[in-house]
Amino acid sequence: MAGHGGKQRSFRPIDRVGSRVGGNHPRHWPIRHLVGGADDCYATRVKPRPHPPARPHGVLTEVLPDLWFVTGTVAMPGPLPVRFSRAMTVVREGGRLVLINSVRLDAQGLEALDRLGKVTDVIRLAGNHGADDPFYKEHYGARVWAPVDAPYMPGFSPKAPPYFEPDERYDASTRLPLRDASVHLFRSTPPEALLLLARDGGVVIAGDALQNWERRDEFFSWLGALMMRMFGFIKPLNVGPGWLSQCKPPAEDLRAVLQLPFAHVLPAHGTPVLGDALAKFRPALEAAAARRS
Numbered sequence: 001m002a003g004h005g006g007k008q009r010s011f012r013p014i015d016r017v018g019s020r021v022g023g024n025h026p027r028h029w030p031i032r033h034l035v036g037g038a039d040d041c042y043a044t045r046v047k048p049r050p051h052p053p054a055r056p057h058g059v060l061t062e063v064l065p066d067l068w069f070v071t072g073t074v075a076m077p078g079p080l081p082v083r084f085s086r087a088m089t090v091v092r093e094g095g096r097l098v099l100i101n102s103v104r105l106d107a108q109g110l111e112a113l114d115r116l117g118k119v120t121d122v123i124r125l126a127g128n129h130g131a132d133d134p135f136y137k138e139h140y141g142a143r144v145w146a147p148v149d150a151p152y153m154p155g156f157s158p159k160a161p162p163y164f165e166p167d168e169r170y171d172a173s174t175r176l177p178l179r180d181a182s183v184h185l186f187r188s189t190p191p192e193a194l195l196l197l198a199r200d201g202g203v204v205i206a207g208d209a210l211q212n213w214e215r216r217d218e219f220f221s222w223l224g225a226l227m228m229r230m231f232g233f234i235k236p237l238n239v240g241p242g243w244l245s246q247c248k249p250p251a252e253d254l255r256a257v258l259q260l261p262f263a264h265v266l267p268a269h270g271t272p273v274l275g276d277a278l279a280k281f282r283p284a285l286e287a288a289a290a291r292r293s
């Protein structure tokens with residue numbers, strides 16, 4: 001990407017079909033194997049869908065210098081009112097804004113975002129998030145980044161054609177669109193990332209892996225709150241229980257988080273953990289790693 005220098009890795013779907021054939025583990029398969037149609041070009045399998053609407057959200061709050069946090073709503077499909085919260089982090093570098101764990105904002109929210117800078121990039125971390133990434137690409141012409149081999153699955157179904165393909169596929173060696181950013185990747189299914197910013201003692205931005213839902217907030221429906229409490233989500237300093245049981249990250253990838261230099265965590269679920277976050281998350285990470293051993 002212009003202005004960032006260095007070698008970048010870009011995985012266009014057509015390239016990946018040729019470049020990644022040969023691994024025996026499903027993790028190493030090109031996405032076309034996950035969505036079927038061995039003779040189809042993967043690019044033809046993408047099936048765009050209408051953008052989900054903006055749903056209720058809070059205000060953008062600067063929690064660290066040049067770093068804002070806003071909590072919004074996710075609504076599960078189906079007849080029952082299952083809603084809970086999810087959060088977006090906005091990082092400003094110069095006049096550019098990078099959105100992480102994107103949440104579509106309403107018109108007033110977008111005006112507030114525009115007052116902070118120009119949205120140029122979106123980074124997806126969680127394999128089960130990303131529904132609003134296509135909106136931001138269309139609205140701002142933003143460049144969208146997602147982990148290698150993490151398809152945009154409609155209804156969490158890996159067999160359905162993906163609804164979107166990002167501009168860039170990243171792995172741990174990719175130069176990201178923030179000067180001080182790197183990623184820690186979990187070899188889960190689908191893959192999941194933490195974004196680490198080397199500033200203010202270390203900032204981790206998490207998708208589903210690290211959560212801090214101390215209590216239900218105003219974006220939960222009563223049923224959403226009941227379900228999330230039953231399944232162990234409403235808990236501070238938590239490793240995402242659904243992600244742990246369904247996406248099955250290897251124990252060593254969980255333990256490796258304990259080696260990362262960070263003091264703060266901005267999760268996609270719950271509130272920011274500001275200060276001493278590595279020590280605070282240690283018990284949950286050790287317990288999660290023990291479960292996965």
Ligand SMILES: [Fe+2]
Nearest residue numbers: 207208268269
């Ligand atoms: Fe999530």
